[in-house]
Amino acid sequence: MxxxxxxxxxxxxxxxxxxxxxxxxPSYKIPQKRQxxxxxxxxxxxxxxxxNYSDKWKKQETNFKKFRSLLSNKCHAVSKAVVTQNNTPLGSNVIYDGERRKPLHVTQALFNILAKEQPFGNATWESCAVVGNGGILANSSCGEEINSAQFVIRCNLPPLDKGYEKDVGNKTNLVTANPSILHEKYSGLMERRRPFVESLRPYGQALLLLPAFSYGHNTPVSLRAFYTLEDFGSNSPLPVFLNPDYLRRLSKFWRERGLNSVRPSTGLIVASLALEICSNVHLYGFWPFSKHPYDSQAITNHYYDNRESKKNVHSMPTEFEYLLKLHNQGVIRIHLGKCQPTHS
Known part of the structure; x- marks a missing residue:
C-alpha cells in the first residue's frame, strides 16, 4: 500500500x-491520470x-515604517547596497559574500571604476514597482500599471519587446544581471561584445546592478561587462556593483526571521532594497508555482520561457510565504492576476 x-x-x-x-x-472505472x-x-x-492572500489590500503605515526601520538599521541599503569609493576605499579588501577566504584587494584600477557616490542617495521614491519574471505576468495586462510607478526594478535582463510590453511594461530604472546570463547568452563577453550592448538598449540609462563580488568567478565577467559598456554603450545602462557586505547583512536579516535558504534570490534582494528606498512597494510577477492562482491553468516558470530556477540555492515558495506576510501586514502589495487599465 x-x-x-x-x-x-x-x-x-x-x-x-x-x-x-x-x-x-480496486476500481473498474476507466483509469484516470494520477497526480x-x-x-x-x-x-x-x-x-x-x-x-492567506487578499486582493483587498490597504497599506498599514505603522507596520510599513516599523519594518522599514528594522531593515534599514540592519542593512543600510542607502549607503551600502552598491560598492562605492566611499564605502570601499583604495587599498581595502572586498570580502566576497560567497567566498570569504578569498578577499580582493582594491587596486587603483578597480577603485577608479567604482561609483563615486551611492546612486540612491537620500532620495525616497513615492512608488516603486518590483517586477519579477514569473509566468503569472503572461496575459496580465500589467504593463501600463508598472510603467506608472516612479521607480521600476527588473531582474536578470528580462525581454521587454516581442509583445511583452502590454504585460510587463518597458520602463526601467534598475535592472540586475546575473553573471551566468552573461556566460550563457554572450559567451562571457569573450567574443563579440556589441550584441550585448545592443540587447541592453530597451533599458535605456537604467542602473545595471552586477553581483561582481559574490564569488571570485563573477568578478572577471562583471568587469568585462563594465568595460564593454564604457567602450560601446553610449546612452546605455550604467553598471554598478552589488556590495557583498550588504548581501551578508541582508541574508542575516532574513535568517533572523526564519528564512534559511542558502542565498536570497534576486527577487528578494531587490524587493528588500525597494522597501528601504520607496514609500510604496508593489510586486509583480512574484508567484513561484506552476499553476495560475485563479484558474489553475498551467503557467510557465517565466513569462518568456519555462526554464527552471536553481532550487537547491533559492527557496522560492518559502520566500513568497515571507513576502505574503508583509502583504497581509500592509507593508508591500503583491499583485496576482490581471491588472485594471488606469485609463480608457
Missing part, C-alpha cells in the same frame, strides 16, 4: 500529501497561499 503522510511542520515547503497516489480498493506527489504538494501550497 502506497501511503503518504502529513506533518504540520512541513506544510510550508516539503511534504507528502494525504491521499496522494493512494488507491485503497504526482509534487503536483499534490503544489496544490496544497497554492491553496495555502490563496487562503
Amino acid at each position: 502506497n501511503l503518504c503522510w502529513w506533518s504540520d511542520k512541513d506544510t510550508d515547503i516539503s511534504c507528502c500529501i494525504l491521499k496522494c497516489n493512494v488507491n485503497p480498493r 504526482s506527489c509534487k503536483e499534490c504538494n503544489d496544490d496544497v501550497l497554492i491553496a495555502k497561499a490563496l487562503e
